[in-house]
Amino acid sequence: MSSAELTPEVARRPLTGRRARLGDLLLQLVAGAAAAAATVLVLLIAWKVVEGARPAIAKFGVHFITRVVWNPVVGREVFGAGSFLFGTAITSLLALALAAPLAIGCALFLTELAPRVLRAPVTSLVETLAAIPSVVIGLWGIYVLGPILQRHVEPALHSTLGFIPLFGPPSSAGPSIFTAIVVLTMMILPIVSSITRELFLGVPRELKEGALALGTTRWEMVRGVVFPYARGGIAAALILGLGRAVGEAIAVTQVIGGGVFIHLSLFSTGDTLASKIASSYQGAATNLEEHSLIYLALILLVFSLLANISAQWIVRRVARRQGVGPNRGGFG
Amino acid sequence: MSITIQPAVRVETKRQPLPPRERLERIFNIDGVDALYGGKPAIKDVTMDVYKNLVTAIIGPSGCGKSTFIRCLNRMNDLIPGFTLTGTIRYHGQDITGNDVDPVAVRRHIGMVFQRPNPFPKSIYDNVAWGLKVLGMKDGLADRVERALTQAALWDEVKDRLKASALSLSGGQQQRLCIARAIAVEPDVVLMDEPASALDPIATAAIEQLMTDLKGEYTFVIVTHNMQQAARVADMTAFFSISRGDEGERYGELVEYDATQKMFTAPSDTRTEDYVTGRFG
Numbered sequence: 174m175s176s177a178e179l180t181p182e183v184a185r186r187p188l189t190g191r192r193a194r195l196g197d198l199l200l201q202l203v204a205g206a207a208a209a210a211a212t213v214l215v216l217l218i219a220w221k222v223v224e225g226a227r228p229a230i231a232k233f234g235v236h237f238i239t240r241v242v243w244n245p246v247v248g249r250e251v252f253g254a255g256s257f258l259f260g261t262a263i264t265s266l267l268a269l270a271l272a273a274p275l276a277i278g279c280a281l282f283l284t285e286l287a288p289r290v291l292r293a294p295v296t297s298l299v300e301t302l303a304a305i306p307s308v309v310i311g312l313w314g315i316y317v318l319g320p321i322l323q324r325h326v327e328p329a330l331h332s333t334l335g336f337i338p339l340f341g342p343p344s345s346a347g348p349s350i351f352t353a354i355v356v357l358t359m360m361i362l363p364i365v366s367s368i369t370r371e372l373f374l375g376v377p378r379e380l381k382e383g384a385l386a387l388g389t390t391r392w393e394m395v396r397g398v399v400f401p402y403a404r405g406g407i408a409a410a411l412i413l414g415l416g417r418a419v420g421e422a423i424a425v426t427q428v429i430g431g432g433v434f435i436h437l438s439l440f441s442t443g444d445t446l447a448s449k450i451a452s453s454y455q456g457a458a459t460n461l462e463e464h465s466l467i468y469l470a471l472i473l474l475v476f477s478l479l480a481n482i483s484a485q486w487i488v489r490r491v492a493r494r495q496g497v498g499p500n501r502g503g504f505g
Numbered sequence: 506m507s508i509t510i511q512p513a514v515r516v517e518t519k520r521q522p523l524p525p526r527e528r529l530e531r532i533f534n535i536d537g538v539d540a541l542y543g544g545k546p547a548i549k550d551v552t553m554d555v556y557k558n559l560v561t562a563i564i565g566p567s568g569c570g571k572s573t574f575i576r577c578l579n580r581m582n583d584l585i586p587g588f589t590l591t592g593t594i595r596y597h598g599q600d601i602t603g604n605d606v607d608p609v610a611v612r613r614h615i616g617m618v619f620q621r622p623n624p625f626p627k628s629i630y631d632n633v634a635w636g637l638k639v640l641g642m643k644d645g646l647a648d649r650v651e652r653a654l655t656q657a658a659l660w661d662e663v664k665d666r667l668k669a670s671a672l673s674l675s676g677g678q679q680q681r682l683c684i685a686r687a688i689a690v691e692p693d694v695v696l697m698d699e700p701a702s703a704l705d706p707i708a709t710a711a712i713e714q715l716m717t718d719l720k721g722e723y724t725f726v727i728v729t730h731n732m733q734q735a736a737r738v739a740d741m742t743a744f745f746s747i748s749r750g751d752e753g754e755r756y757g758e759l760v761e762y763d764a765t766q767k768m769f770t771a772p773s774d775t776r777t778e779d780y781v782t783g784r785f786g
Contacts, residue, residue: 289586379623382581383683387636387690388613397635402626 222474225467232461237468243433243449245458252465254446254472259435261445261473264350264425265418268357273411275358276365283366284373285395296370303363311427314356319347319428322355327440341438348430351439353448356424361414368410372403405491412484416477422447446473523559523740523764530557532694532724533578538592538602540573540582546750547573548757551592553743555694560716560725562739562765564732566780569745570757571728572620575696578726579615580608613640616692620699622679624671624686629663632671632682636690653689657681658715677708684715688723697727701734713738732781735765742768744777 240253327343384394430442533555548570654660701709
């Protein structure tokens with residue numbers, strides 16, 4: 174070999190002089206515009222909601238948030254969010270309390286316990302539950318679930334656990350807060366369980382083997398390794414589920430029955446922020462009622478933002494404490 | 506171009522000669538073991554005994570079924586779908602391959618250290634203490650943790666930061682933590698699946714030293730693709746190689762199993778000789 178042949182191509186071409194490449198430029202523009210559009214959209218919506226709520230805020234102030242009244246009669250109009258906040262809190266929190274163990278159990282079954290042949294079909298069935306339009310679930314709630322709960326479940330709960338104020342006399346018709354809770358449970362179950370399932374699948378096989386190699390049982394392994402590893406992600410999944418329950422309007426409107434009062438009994442009717450907005454917006458009698466409904470929407474929006482931010486905060490905090498995130502291997 | 510042939514490894518000469526084979530206590534009798542993934546054999550017809558309080562090395566080229574074999578010894582392959590095993594593996598005389606055998610009980614006595622350090626995302630202390638707590642060995646927990654970390658030659662490095670995350674340790678420290686975790690629960694046998702393959706030479710030396718120090722208390726079986734390592738730490742060495750079946754399918758088989766000294770200086774099989782002299786592999 175002669176020395177001329179050994180001179181590499183690169184030595185003959187300058188490496189300096191960065192050129193702007195058209196493709197890179199285009200990508201930057203398109204991606205930047207998309208990101209900007211999303212941000213601007215959020216800000217626009219927030220601004221519009223605040224704007225729409227302003228007359229109601231001016232008239233009722235912060236007192237609106239706790240006041241339990243909704244009187245649209247012209248001349249005597251008084252509005253308040255108290256009962257809807259209560260309805261939102263009780264339906265979404267109890268739905269979450271019911272859905273959490275179900276979803277985690279479901280995810281655990283699908284990742285660790287189920288026979289392999291069952292895993293894929295059952296997983297897609299659970300995910301299908303998430304694909305059912307909420308208005309369809311609501312219809313089913315009206316015609317099937319509501320009557321069953323009213324005839325069988327509510328009397329049973331009342332007679333056995335009636336000493337707890339939550340389980341008052343059964344509702345006279347199908348719709349009730351209880352029906353809404355069960356419907357919401359069904360709606361958040363697939364979201365929480367599919368996120369949790371992904372988290373469990375993300376637990377490195379090495380960690381599970383490390384636990385099993387000590388002579389621990391599968392359950393001990395799950396409790397000692399899988400749960401702690403997925404903890405932050407599960408918390409975030411639950412908050413996302415809560416956000417979904419809080420914001421769900423249609424299905425809740427269909428089964429909750431409506432009403433402006435705070436009853437401790439789950440078997441009475443009620444309203445949530447979202448269901449009140451959905452059911453009353455069309456028929457708002459006055460401008461002030463319309464502004465008050467937008468005020469409800471503002472409360473809902475603030476809550477959703479808080480839920481989202483706290484979900485992110487939890488994930489980050491847990492990731493920092495453990496030195497791993499749900500999506501990072503953490504070996505090295 | 507010619508290649509000069511010279512032994513690739515030197516076996517340490519200062520080691521104690523092994524007592525005669527029949528005076529050694531057998532911990533595993535492995536007889537005619539075939540291991541199959543989805544019906545395809547990964548290893549065929551492995552027959553060998555593993556002796557108590559010795560370090561037994563499994564060497565051989567990639568794909569010869571070393572890891573598959575060692576994972577048979579504590580039923581770790583149960584976790585792999587489609588895995589089947591025929592033949593018998595007797596552990597202290599009891600066959601551990603049957604369907605009625607509880608793998609949890611088997612693993613309780615036969616611990617394992619893996620190729621990649623796999624500490625739990627917990628504190629250093631909890632990594633060792635967790636197994637002890639779960640298995641009900643809670644008396645003198647802190648002492649047990651300290652003893653295991655000392656045995657794993659890690660105590661001095663971590664005693665001031667036991668509450669720190671195990672993931673803050675270096676790779677070599679993590680692997681010694683995994684060894685501490687495995688020996689804390691007082692196993693009978695410790696299986697090591699290429700425990701030093703991801704580590705630097707200093708960390709590797711530390712792990713080899715602790716095996717030598719601890720073999721009076723435990724029995725070690727170590728898979729390694731590093732012949733020097735086998736020569737340094739193992740009393741007995743088994744050489745696995747890849748064979749071809751009638752239809753061209755590849756599977757691993759045990760070629761030769763003998764005292765390490767003999768395996769590296771006077772192997773009986775030419776394939777072993779080719780491998781340990783570096784002509785193949």
